[in-house]
Amino acid sequence: MKLLIADDETLIREAILARLKKGNYAFDEIFLAADGLEAWDIARRERPEIIITDVQMDGMTGLSLIQSCQNAHIPASIIVISGYAEFEYVQDAMYHDACCYLLKPITQESLFDALEKALAKQAVHTRLSRLQNDTTNLSFGILPTKHGSPQEPESPLSVTEQARRYLTEHYREPVSIETLAEYLHLNPRYFSTLFKKKEGVSPLDYLTRIRMEAAKDLLRDTDIPASEVSYLVGYEDPRYFYKVFKKYTGQTPTNFRS
Template sequence: MDDEPLVLEGLGFMIDWERYGFRVCGEACDGEEALGKIRELHPDLVVTDIRMPAMDGLRLLEHCTNELDAPSRFVILSGYDDFPTARKALTFGALDYWLKPIDVAEIHAALEKISRQWAVIDQESIEELPPGLRPQAATWPSPEVGDSLYDEEDRLMLAVKAGDEAVIGEAANRLCRLLKPTVAGDREAGKAFLSNVLLELSWEAAEGELTGLAPADQQDLSLPMLPNRTDRWADVLTSYACKVAEHLARQRMGTGPAWDVARFVREHYSEPLQLQAIARSLHFQPAYLGELFKKQMGISFLDYVHRTRVEAARRLLRRTNQKVADVARTVGYADPEQFTAKFKQWMNMTPSQYKNG
């Protein structure tokens, strides 16, 4: 479903759908036409753009989930690589998030992954695929209710950074066990919470990202689909967390002073930070160290500082009842307006919008 004819044509002719067990059964150029096609054809998989006339992709997904209870599963297609849209689409139950322009190899890999997952579901004799995940007013428990969950999430993150697969497995299993009574048997709320944990892991992988990795060292870190069966959630979470741990371990090898700078920022982000002072402590000339950091990390020193502070702020907004101004001061901003501007730069939403889900 797309409002650009060339994109529709490309999806139809460039993608080998039948190779992975799919067949194109219909096309639409706007959201309302797409809704009619879904009602008529009952497709197993719907690929929809975010930006469409009449009804956008997220509204289409939400409508089908809540109103039609359709068995269709969704993949979101968009030229907008922004965290809030990806998080919202995944919360609504999207299987994946594809970016334009179309990358044929990436889409084929994604279809192969979906096909394998569905084959497992069929093998386990699940009568029907889940219709999707209904949106929640907030996708995480209140701080009072979720303290033990957040403690276990922290333990999982620390194990990922340390590369300890045994502790990763223990933390993932314990997190999923604690989740059940916390969400009072609401499977959809549990799925929403774990989707945010997976996104935090994805962000952690991006935080450690360095440019110039050899192709053999690169790894598929696309977000996995949470199955409908709650007893398989821990396996999915463990597997993805181990992938992120391996990715971070490879990134640390041979990074030298750039990694030292990044580690210092992540340990002291709430303090005033100047590259000149860090360079002196590492016995480097500041201009050279700044260029080296940007070359290896793919981001300037100042942008890395702001991104690290925003990451810390996200955790506080999600887990505490602190006011936005207090969060700003806690992560190193004396000016709440500067904090709001930087948060919006990295998250495409204000701190208040993020806090309110």
């Protein structure tokens, strides 16, 4: 596992390194960056699993680094370092999927706690990636058309298998029957009927199942606030996420976690 430490203060970078040794964290490689642009160059080249970044750096801010990693599909767990005066930046960073933050001055206890959360988040990501890989080992064939009856697929993947794959890979994004049907080149009503006949549930109910199982993993294995979990699994409105989660599990996210 690779770790990137990005901070324009040499003393902070060295302090983090020293505390990592005390905690016996076994990273395969640790990279140091003295500014945001250097951090982005390392992140793009090495794709570290965990990034510790100051929120304010020359060249590129920590928030810009987070957004750049997202755009490049670098699934790093990101820990943000900040001072009290920069808390608005921290709120933005957390909204953009930062794992947690460290408030200056950084203590050994706060560093270790943040690292444990980041490692737990990476473990969840690894499990979800394996789940996705289990459903995507087969290649695509010729897709059916919107007009007329769908042709017999030449690929081992059926229409419903292709839909399940899409939902597994894109559950964090806004998804509708129309976007799914367009992706598969099918009439939305026909696609919905076909999927429910094969799977026993509607495509959107299947999507909810994926999101709820991912949410359960995050609530069980991390300390990420439930409001942030809602964003991580595709819900913009935390209140709606709480409602769906309770209907699905019979518990509120808080009760499930406890």
